Amino acid sequence: METARSQQQTPTTALTAFARFVLCGGGVGLASSFAVAALASWTPWALANALVTAVSTLLATELHARFTFGAGRRATWRQHAQSAGSAAVAYAATCAAMAVLQLLVAAPGAVVEQAVYLSASALAGVARFAVLRLVVFARNHAQTTATVRATRPVDATVARAAAPAGTAALCHAA
Structure with a gap:
């Protein structure tokens, strides 16, 4: 029990x-690529991709909430919505990169297409990591810190002795 509690309270380093x-x-991306291929044999590829993208984004958000960013609990609906938004932007960025490639090169080879797609995906992934860490799951770190501080009771006499003279009068005057 103490180990689980200390793991949740320890902030996760960026690295x-x-x-x-x-x-x-x-891992989710790799599994998704196989799922899209399998589902596309029964449905149109665009529909298979949309379904797998929605499911994989939900799964990845849960994994990021529980494991990646050290929250140790389920993602909220707000976090799911923000994560979906960042995934949509990343998806749009990779589509834009491929569209630009098609405009610049009449018939790009498979190696060039893969290099452009993977490069765009890597850049979008780094940007998405930053958004998830600094925006979507940032409150989890603040809540954990607040919880740690709140669980350490402060003796009332210590608090009064530490407060500057006249603090009580200022609080009541405001």
């Missing part, structure tokens, strides 16, 4: 979180 982000996101 550790990024490694977890790559592991979770990469």
